[in-house]
Amino acid sequence: MSINKNSKIYIAGHRGLVGSAIVQNLESKGYTNLVYRMHKELDLSNQQKVSEFFEFENPEYVILAAAKVGGIVANNTYRADFIYENLAIQNNVIHQSYVHGVKKLLFLGSTCIYPKNAPQPMPEDCLLTSPLEYTNESYAIAKIAGIKMCESYNIQYGTNFISVMPTNLYGPNDNFDLEKSHVLPALIRKIYLGKALENDDWETICNDLDRLPIENVNGLSPVEQIKIILSKYGINKKETSVEVEIWGSGKPRREFLYSEDMADACVFLLENRDFQDTYTEKNKEIRNTHINIGTGIDISIKELAELIQTIVDFKGKLNFNADKPDGTMVKLTDSNKLHSLGWKHKVELNKGIESMYKWYVDYKGNK
Numbered sequence: 139m140s141i142n143k144n145s146k147i148y149i150a151g152h153r154g155l156v157g158s159a160i161v162q163n164l165e166s167k168g169y170t171n172l173v174y175r176m177h178k179e180l181d182l183s184n185q186q187k188v189s190e191f192f193e194f195e196n197p198e199y200v201i202l203a204a205a206k207v208g209g210i211v212a213n214n215t216y217r218a219d220f221i222y223e224n225l226a227i228q229n230n231v232i233h234q235s236y237v238h239g240v241k242k243l244l245f246l247g248s249t250c251i252y253p254k255n256a257p258q259p260m261p262e263d264c265l266l267t268s269p270l271e272y273t274n275e276s277y278a279i280a281k282i283a284g285i286k287m288c289e290s291y292n293i294q295y296g297t298n299f300i301s302v303m304p305t306n307l308y309g310p311n312d313n314f315d316l317e318k319s320h321v322l323p324a325l326i327r328k329i330y331l332g333k334a335l336e337n338d339d340w341e342t343i344c345n346d347l348d349r350l351p352i353e354n355v356n357g358l359s360p361v362e363q364i365k366i367i368l369s370k371y372g373i374n375k376k377e378t379s380v381e382v383e384i385w386g387s388g389k390p391r392r393e394f395l396y397s398e399d400m401a402d403a404c405v406f407l408l409e410n411r412d413f414q415d416t417y418t419e420k421n422k423e424i425r426n427t428h429i430n431i432g433t434g435i436d437i438s439i440k441e442l443a444e445l446i447q448t449i450v451d452f453k454g455k456l457n458f459n460a461d462k463p464d465g466t467m468v469k470l471t472d473s474n475k476l477h478s479l480g481w482k483h484k485v486e487l488n489k490g491i492e493s494m495y496k497w498y499v500d501y502k503g504n505k
Contacts (some may be wrong), residue, residue: 140409141169141199141294142183143167143168144170145169145173145198145199145241146171146195146196147169147173147199147200147201148172148173148174148199149164149172149173149203150174150203150204150227151155151203151204152174152203153176153311154204154311154398155308155311156201156246156397156404157174157201157203159310159313160201160397160401160404160405161174161401162401163402173195175191178190182227183222183226184203185226185230188231189230189234189237191234192235192238193238197472198240198241199240199242199243200231200235200240200242200243201243201244201246201404201408202231202243202284203246203248203301203414204231205227206220206224206227214272214273214274219451220276221277221279223306224277227278228245228283229287230283231243232287232288235296236295241298242299242412243300244300244301245288245301246301246302246304247284247285247301247304248278248304249282249410249432250270250271250277250465251265251270251278251281251282251285251428252264252270252319253270254268254269254272254466255268256268258304258468258469258470259470259471259473260470260472261475262426262428262430262472263328264345265282265428267320273463279363280495284301285301285303285428286299287487288427289301289424289425292413294423298413299413300407300411300412300413300416300427301427301428302428302430303431304400304402304431305312305395305430305432305470305471306393306395306493307396307397307400307504308322308394308397309396309398309400309493309494310325310397310497311397313348314326315352316371319437322494323498326446326495327346328373328384329382329450330346330450330495331343331368332373332449332452333450333452333453335368336380336452336454339504343368344356344357345357345363349361349363350378353367355368357365362395372384379454380452381457382452382454382455382457383459384457384458385462386439386459386464387458387460388439388443388456389438389439389440389467390439390464390465390469391436391470392437393435393436393471394437395431395433396493396494398485399483400431402481403431403481403483406480407481411480411503413427416428429475429476429479430475430476431476432470432471432473432476432483433473433487434471435487436468436469437487440456442448444456445487446491446495449488449495
């Protein structure tokens with residue numbers, strides 16, 4: 139199904155890591171009729187408001203990149219929020235896409251949908267074969283429901299809804315809030331602050347806290363209060379050097395995909411592939427139609443931290459706290475299905491982190 143450059147495309151979650159990259163990708167390709175709303179303009183968990191939005195805008199294509207997301211701590215702490223809000227968002231957007239005859243919808247999930255002890259690398263067919271990782275179970279179940287909702291609407295109503303499951307993403311517009319961020323942006327910010335602390339560069343530290351306060355501590359807070367909050371998040375000045383504490387042993391291995399690559403994969407699938415391309419029917423059953431989006435390459439958290447340390451030029455010590463949880467030890471996607479559909483990643487990890495670090499250093503706040 140070819141897409142006209144003037145076709146109306148609604149991007150839900152346009153300010154997030156993936157959504158903003160998708161908007162940029164579409165604009166660079168000449169799409170001129172992109173629609174989006176801020177959260178304060180449209181609460182996607184509100185059924186009536188979403189219905190009214192679709193009635194008013196009547197988009198031809200929908201990219202559902204909006205979700206409540208967070209790291210291991212947030213996922214485990216706010217379990218009810220994660221399952222309720224994500225189910226509500228998905229139910230409303232996917233159903234209204236059906237009601238209003240959307241030509242194609244792209245639903246974005248996460249590879250946390252796979253079992254804790256899934257085979258490595260994880261193929262699409264291992265979905266629902268054994269228990270999930272406990273800490274992100276609520277979020278994962280919501281995303282699994284989204285996959286099954288897309289499949290079910292396609293099977294019953296003949297819609298063209300495609301689900302994609304990206305691996306760990308990173309890039310410009312990532313979440314650097316140390317209370318809620320994922321591992322890679324958290325490491326970049328902590329090591330960046332560690333470098334400033336080892337240089338007694340309080341101007342940099344205060345500027346960083348002004349643009350993104352930590353627990354309401356900003357650049358105008360007393361120095362002692364700033365030191366306390368930095369220490370709480372594992373950034374400490376010792377007698378001879380600065381230490382940055384990192385949760386876990388550093389042994390878990392993770393795969394990372396640059397957000398601009400993820401956006402490129404999404405737009406490729408939107409332009410070139412349909413639901414019927416995502417599965418081979420077995421025994422009259424259509425299952426596991428979702429598509430993994432990843433690189434097929436992983437790295438240990440220790441190696442990742444050391445790579446960031448080199449890029450940031452932090453000369454202090456990385457202290458891995460093995461008393462903190464590691465989560466799943468290995469988590470690598472099998473991207474063969476995506477490759478067979480005609481797409482492969484372009485940005486390697488070191489280049490992506492260099493670009494992301496530069497973006498963060500130049501970031502002025504008010505994202």
